[in-house]
Amino acid sequence: DGILLAQAEADTGYFLANAGRAFTSGEAAQIAATMRRAYRWQYIVSGVGEARFQKMLGSLVSPAQMHRIEAALGPIMGDVQGVN
Numbered sequence: 001d002g003i004l005l006a007q008a009e010a011d012t013g014y015f016l017a018n019a020g021r022a023f024t025s026g027e028a029a030q031i032a033a034t035m036r037r038a039y040r041w042q043y044i045v046s047g048v049g050e051a052r053f054q055k056m057l058g059s060l061v062s063p064a065q066m067h068r069i070e071a072a073l074g075p076i077m078g079d080v081q082g083v084n
Helices: 002-018 025-048 051-060 063-079
Strands: none
Touching: 002 025, 025 051, 025 063, 051 063
């Protein structure tokens, strides 16, 4: 997620600098949040929600490890709630 967030931030900066107009701080913040949520959805949430992935992951980790994975995914899943 950290790498993804850095990429979303870089791409947001590029967009803001090259969109051809100035943005208010509120607009820039909204664009950044949308970019972050879109990247999280595209690269993390859409994959971990796939039943085949869940089955495979469940076969490779212990219940304690799965609990840690789910806890780490919680904030990410919450951030993209309603996106798709």
